[in-house]
Amino acid sequence: MNSFGRIFRVQIFGESHGQVVGVLIDGCPAGIPISPELFHTDLTRRRGGLQQGTTTRVEEDIPLLKSGVFAALTTGAPLTILFENKNTRSSDYEKSREIPRPGHADFVAHQKFGGFEDYRGGGHFSGRLTTCLVAAGVIAKKLLESIEITATLKEVGGELDSNAGIEKAIAKQDSVGGVVECVVKGLPVGLGEPFFDSVESLIAHAIFSIPAVRGIEFGTGFAAARMFGSEHNDSIVASDGTTATNHAGGVVGGLTNGNELVFRVAIKPTSSTPQEQKSLNTTTGQQEVFSVKGRHDLCIALRVPVVVEAVTAMVLADLFLLEQKISRVNL
DSSP states (O other): OOEEOSSSEEEEEEOTTSSEEEEEEESOOTTOBOOGGGGHHHHHHHOSSSSTTSOSOOOOOOOEEEESEETTEEOSSOEEEEEEOOSOOGGGGGGGGTSOOTTSSHHHHHHHHTTOSOOGGGGGGSGGGHHHHHHHHHHHHHHTTTSEEEEEEEEETTBSSHHHHHHHHHHHTSOOOEEEEEEEESOOBTOSOSGGGOHHHHHHHHHTTSTTEEEEEETTGGGGGGSOHHHHSOOBOSTTOOBSOOTTTTEETTEEBSSOEEEEEEEOOOSSOSSOEEEEETTTTEEEEEOOOSOOOSOGGGGOHHHHHHHHHHHHHHHHHHTTOOOGGGO
């Protein structure tokens, strides 16, 4: 569905070209200082149009705090935050009603919802809704002020230099993907549960809510399959759990082990590429050559790091509340 979390519970809603997109956060402790200015830095990092290779669609993204806040402090009631959609060009998507775009949810959404879905800009499937995830992440980070969560872009189009990766996309008149790495510092030992609610399971679940994610690996990830056990094992060197290496990425047995939590996320090339493509015309039943209209990113990975931070913070805030490591008194 559209909700995530057990205590710090996040629900997102809206469509790319609807009046608003928004987030409802239930279980947010009372007494947290909150104002529109708190969201500015992270929302600006997510916004398009600020660097080469991102969409020219730019929204103001001014958070409208509609419930759960009084006198600039959270009340403990459900927190509702809305963002208006003002810079839309819905006519660009008329053709996708007949010819679903490869790599997008157009075809499967139509099959699932019987034609009642909002197809404009991808509707509820759009990356526009990551605005809501970032907003939830801002609140979660506020709960985790002693924890440092940093996601960085490590690779674009197979290049370590992001500018070189974007130039490759421009030269090919195509889109490219990327790799984002996230590092979390300051976590205690023992967050998480074995098996289904392991830290890796919960983070992976949240990470795959980000459109365009194609894979995730923790620590050495897939490289571990080519290592010896004695090489991969992290020798414990101190009573706080510090290890000589961090091949596990900070998680053992589904629980945090006191070392840095480290994982990497693979982001696919943007499906809306400048290249001409073939797809099925659902009216004629024949394949046609067409090009995607509208404003799109050449590399969506450029805007993903802050979203990765946000969903990671959501997971960790929920775990801290479950472990009763956060209370209003400590804020």
